[in-house]
Amino acid sequence: MSTNPWLTAQQAQLIVCHECHKVCQLNNEHSETQLRCPRCHSPLHSRYPNSLAKTWALTLTSLILFIPANTYPITKIAFFGNGQADTIMSGVIALAKAGMIPIAAVVFIASIAVPLLKLLGLTILLLSIQFKWSLSPQQRTLMYRMIEWIGRWSMLDLFVIATLVALVRMGNLATIEAGVGAGAFGGVVVMTMFAAMTFDPRLIWDNASPQKESSID
Amino acid sequence: MDTLTACHECDLLVPIQPLPLGCKARCPRCGYTLYENTPHNVEKNLAICLSAIILFIPAISLPLLSMRMLGQSQHDTVLAGIYVLFTHDLWWTALLISFCSIIAPFVKLILLTYVLIGITRKKTRFRHFLAFRGYQKLDTWSMLEVYMLGILVSMIKLLELAELHFGLGLACFIGLLLAVILVRVTLNKHQVWSLLEQYRVN
Numbered sequence: 544m545s546t547n548p549w550l551t552a553q554q555a556q557l558i559v560c561h562e563c564h565k566v567c568q569l570n571n572e573h574s575e576t577q578l579r580c581p582r583c584h585s586p587l588h589s590r591y592p593n594s595l596a597k598t599w600a601l602t603l604t605s606l607i608l609f610i611p612a613n614t615y616p617i618t619k620i621a622f623f624g625n626g627q628a629d630t631i632m633s634g635v636i637a638l639a640k641a642g643m644i645p646i647a648a649v650v651f652i653a654s655i656a657v658p659l660l661k662l663l664g665l666t667i668l669l670l671s672i673q674f675k676w677s678l679s680p681q682q683r684t685l686m687y688r689m690i691e692w693i694g695r696w697s698m699l700d701l702f703v704i705a706t707l708v709a710l711v712r713m714g715n716l717a718t719i720e721a722g723v724g725a726g727a728f729g730g731v732v733v734m735t736m737f738a739a740m741t742f743d744p745r746l747i748w749d750n751a752s753p754q755k756e757s758s759i760d
Numbered sequence: 761m762d763t764l765t766a767c768h769e770c771d772l773l774v775p776i777q778p779l780p781l782g783c784k785a786r787c788p789r790c791g792y793t794l795y796e797n798t799p800h801n802v803e804k805n806l807a808i809c810l811s812a813i814i815l816f817i818p819a820i821s822l823p824l825l826s827m828r829m830l831g832q833s834q835h836d837t838v839l840a841g842i843y844v845l846f847t848h849d850l851w852w853t854a855l856l857i858s859f860c861s862i863i864a865p866f867v868k869l870i871l872l873t874y875v876l877i878g879i880t881r882k883k884t885r886f887r888h889f890l891a892f893r894g895y896q897k898l899d900t901w902s903m904l905e906v907y908m909l910g911i912l913v914s915m916i917k918l919l920e921l922a923e924l925h926f927g928l929g930l931a932c933f934i935g936l937l938l939a940v941i942l943v944r945v946t947l948n949k950h951q952v953w954s955l956l957e958q959y960r961v962n
Contacts, residue, residue: 551773566765589771684791704845706910708841708848721850747770748772
């Protein structure tokens, strides 16, 4: 241990509380599942239990939900009796054709690019830990922080729908209704947010520590 | 044990050192903010929280936008959006939106106010600890700023089709949003935890 300049709490038999960040002693009288923080009484874990399995499950669920979210209509617009159902992508294309390029870009980034990049990023993080890829831990931590921070902004499209359905309900003149795709899209956002929460970023550093590398050599 | 801290994101053990006012201590390995020294602003945060709670009811029930089209007019409130989605049998979407735009932000403010009142009276109990844990859990799910961007996007979408007017609710909503962001930026969670521990009575 003395050759390793980066001593972690786990190696020193200490646990940092997830909730209040207090450093607690890990004694052998209790198993780790029974331990609670003396300050805020939340359960203590050196690493989130089953972090990889949970994150895999949630990532795959959102990947599956991503298909109905993009193929089913999220809005049904009717002007003077002429109805038209829009999926996320066709809505973006319609906005771009109407000359509203900046707003089309915002919707495209929030509803298509961000969820896809999040799923891709989570998969890379999971694979890199599972198969001990030698990617830079600094860059992977940065990627994790981006995924965690950006997740909530994908809800944008749902708030747009909530505003539009309330505003545009004028009988035969014009109505906007929400479609089934909106529900699936909400599922994608929630599942990717949960996936980012169950992922334990400390795992990135665990298999990148110099100790592990020297033991492989 | 109180002279050490461990990085929340990479688990590195770091000794705690006194910081000059306004400085942050970052993890030497991954750059995560470990702790910071900010001025004692519990009373200020409490005042902002209370004004946010007062603004909450008008912000969700008064009209945000109103639209006029060939003599007909309609207005939009946060509550109306959720109600319409419920009536269209999209209960899951309606539930999700009401959680992220009403329940999470509101409960979060109430919990934080409760915690801060406990600290200003210098008497904290176990329920204050639970309340602050609840506050931290709900923080990610409170999405008022995303809602605001949603209102802007819908406004631009409808601008060419109809005549739009701003409602009083929008002013309250923006005020609420500013208050919530101010609390999030100025609240020093590490300070709150140590104050909770310091004033604990049972």
